[in-house]
Amino acid sequence: MAARLFRGSRRWWGYRCALPSPARCSHSGGEERLESPSAKKLTDIGIRRIFSSEHDIFRESVRKFFQEEVIPYHAEWEKAGEVSKELWEKAGKQGLLGVNIAELHGGIGGDFYSAAVVWEEQAYSNCTGPGFSLHSDIVMPYIVNYGSEEQIKHFIPQMTSGKYIGAIAMTEPGAGSDLQGVRTNAKKDGSDWILNGSKVFITNGWLSDVVLVVAVTNREAQSPAHGISLFLVESGMKGFIKGQKLQKMGLKAQDTAELFFEDVRLPASSLLGEENKGFYYLMQELPQERLLIAELAVSASEFMFEETRNYVKGRKVFGKTVAHMQTVQHKLAELKTHICVTRAFVDSCLQLHEKKRLDSATASMAKYWASDLQNRVAYDCVQLHGGWGYMWEYPIANLIKQTKTKL
Template identity: 80%
Template sequence: MASRLLRGSLRLWGGRCAPCPPRSARCSHSGGEHRLETPSAKKLTDIGIRRIFSSDHDIFRESVRKFFQEEVVPHHTEAYSNCTGPGFSLHSDIVMPYIANYGTEEQIKNFIPRMTAGKCIGAIAMTEPGAGSDLQGVRTHAKKDGSDWILNGSKVFITNGWLSDVVIVVAVTNREARSPAHGISLFLVEDGMKGFIKGRKLHKMGMKAQDTAELFFEDVRLPASALLGEENKGFYYLMQELPQERLLIAEIAVSASEFMFEETRDYVKQRKAFGKTVAHIQTVQHKLAELKTHICVTRAFVDSCIQLHEAKRLDSASASMAKYWASELQNSVAYDCVQLHGGWGYMWEYPIAKAYVDARVQPIYGGTNEIMKELIARDIVRDK
């Protein structure tokens, strides 16, 4: 019942917000220099969403799990690519759960209320110039100095990197470990710390409403309280949370596919050619039928994965299948929908053009689809 009420409130909130395309256009021109604070986070606060966060941390963690794992925000607000400026979904569905699941009571009290209010933007820094999908290739390292840590290294392609107030940084803390996976830790690095440098804002093909940046760490002194979770357990935390990230990508992909289909259906129903609307041409009707079928089947699979995730029964292979399949679908739907728009689909003023370029990154981040296939295949052939 509570879940249905929450979904209903979010639908109402989404419907009352300013239309996504104009807001996205403003963010695109500014390179993502819009914060989460107003109006989005304030409106969420006004309808009582913030009240799901309890001072009882067991209840709090369960609230975070239910709220974000159900993917209610992405399903209703991410259909048009991250129109709220910073990576809303990454901030809420990826960064906050790390702190909720592995943070100390002090870390939770320090960051979560501000992050919930949109006054503290979160990011997570995994990718490096020489380490993308292979997290065991991380070179950024932190060395003990008394009770403190000294952090050095660099990260790239970091969503919310430029506007971030706190970044979860993946770093090597034991170079003598029997494998890289046994020597990685996570740290909470705050904006303004000496030696923490924000580099270029990267100019991307799509997702222009998000800021994406390089980050550098030059002898950043971190207190012991900056360690997130246990020392040398970071890789295991990443493996626990990555299925949710991949499921989030799948949810965004299928929601974007639904959005593109609806935009295209409405367009062909009013666009005229050869004395009739394009929607009355048989080849167009057949293409619409194909798209609708593929999207509905994918929606059913992704929703089943979300249910498994809620029950804590989603495995890595299923999350990988969802991410791989839905992101490939998003790109094929984008291609066909631009084609059905004809020349206007190539014009930047049409949402379908933006959706087309935004789709391209989906098979790349969160682990490339080639890596997803490796994970799926490994699960198929391993002895059980």
């Protein structure tokens, strides 16, 4: 895909193509494409009307990247509790980071559907370790949307290249979803800020080079929401300590860490956006973050369905394949129906978001519905595998564990 998307192209795994940009139509008018219910497989390339042939070429290259650079090493990374930093730089060279960030800011400059392709292909690879989506589609947008020109120039090109890994630190031991209960605080000292507090369950936290930290800056505010600010804290700053890598039930290759801030002196340039506007910024970005979770959930459901369908078509009992049993056929039909209906809803949300029209309520519905679906699909697919569904050599056993950890 193109690093200079409007002016040239880059060779990607044997392909030469230009990544679709937001300024271009998301699909060609005369192009006929199957929707998920009619496709041979739910994970096929070349289906769904929100995508174009250019997206298909991009998808082929992304799929090949995961097949060659991620899948062979993922078991090793699960033991280590983190992926290699080298993978991040390889992803940067292949244009998989900052896909939807404008080129003028140092990103790749593709449309939002191109970013969704990366999310989907990671789910289809069944490799949960690389925290690419959080880095590219949660952390980077904050910097682009609310950062100064200097912050954008300093961080975005480095994050697009994979040389800087981003994380966001909201959750605390005593404050999870209740952001108004945050205790981490930053106090002014001249033109600087002194940051103190701790965060927990921080994805990309161990490998992070820059962390977007949510902190209280005005305890006297009329509402706690009016006294929160965001800070960009770089690895290596005095007093910024990375605690242990947390040992999770699933998502074992995805590094998750505790972070501690002990009198970390931050220059004024570390403040992201305006003082005490942090809660507002967080609320503004929620629709995309919720949509990301919904998209990953329905994509994981599609992968689980295809894995299970392949299994029952090959497994024989009483002289027939399991797929010949009518009860199994009914269950597969039910699962596919639920998945395809959810896919249609999530694709509609992707279209709304590409047009800047996705509201928080609709994004919340998508997140709730798709996440609940993933949980149900994981359970049913394990049952359809019989006893083998609990054996680690079958992907479905690992998938139900990943589902429980993520949800």
